[in-house]
Amino acid sequence: MIGDEVEVSIVEIKGDQVKLGITAPKAVKVHRKEIFEAIQRENIDASRSTMDTVSTIGGFITKKHPQKKSSSE
Amino acid sequence: MKICTKPYGEIEVSEKQRVRFPEGIIGFKDIHDYFLLDSREGPFYWLQAQKDPDLAFLLIDPRLFMPDYRLEVSESDLKSIGIKTEDDILDFAVVTVPDDHAKISANLMGPIVINRKNHTAKQVISTNDDYTVKHYIMEEMRKKSTDLVETR
Numbered sequence: 001m002i003g004d005e006v007e008v009s010i011v012e013i014k015g016d017q018v019k020l021g022i023t024a025p026k027a028v029k030v031h032r033k034e035i036f037e038a039i040q041r042e043n044i045d046a047s048r049s050t051m052d053t054v055s056t057i058g059g060f061i062t063k064k065h066p067q068k069k070s071s072s073e
Numbered sequence: 074m075k076i077c078t079k080p081y082g083e084i085e086v087s088e089k090q091r092v093r094f095p096e097g098i099i100g101f102k103d104i105h106d107y108f109l110l111d112s113r114e115g116p117f118y119w120l121q122a123q124k125d126p127d128l129a130f131l132l133i134d135p136r137l138f139m140p141d142y143r144l145e146v147s148e149s150d151l152k153s154i155g156i157k158t159e160d161d162i163l164d165f166a167v168v169t170v171p172d173d174h175a176k177i178s179a180n181l182m183g184p185i186v187i188n189r190k191n192h193t194a195k196q197v198i199s200t201n202d203d204y205t206v207k208h209y210i211m212e213e214m215r216k217k218s219t220d221l222v223e224t225r
Binding site for chain 2: 031035036038039040041042044045046047049050
């Protein structure tokens with residue numbers, strides 16, 4: 001147990017892999033640290049994307065943004 | 074008002090384009106104020122930090138290259154930015170453009186969700202484990218066109 005509400009249990013042991021189960025109240029976020037780190041690394045790489053690269057690629061994908069439909073359609 | 078942007082230099086933006094991230098973006102947690110700019114080059118959008126001209130993220134609607142994409146996130150994440158109905162949601166994937174442009178990718182593991190009514194936003198973690206931080210857009214586009222040929 002972690003505090004009163006978070007419960008950690010071993011769900012399965014298979015060879016050298018252990019599956020953990022975490023039971024926590026809905027308000028408590030449970031995410032693996034490596035997921036956060038992966039997103040963080042990707043965001044840092046993404047923040048380096050530059051303008052000239054975008055204009056070369058932009059032409060390949062047509063913009064039909066479903067969320068941007070004008071009311072006249 | 075005028076802001077300095079990474080892609081276009083100084084431009085005029087309106088309050089309607091303002092997007093606020095109370096918790097920042099993962100890895101950029103101290104930066105809360107952004108503007109959403111419609112890109113002049115194709116299907117992208119820029120999420121430009123208001124006070125840091127060098128910080129901008131390229132965004133895309135994943136459905137453009139993956140027609141069956143679905144935003145799968147937790148209720149509590151949606152509630153945390155005040156989203157009540159599906160109509161409140163505007164969602165994007167963050168795009169990474171590496172030196173090899175053909176390897177342009179979108180991050181479907183950490184989508185950006187914006188509440189279009191109150192302009193509050195959050196980068197959330199997808200509850201679908203099949204979504205990763207790197208989906209190669211060109212590859213997905215090829216898959217998409219193959220699917221079309223096969224179903225003819």
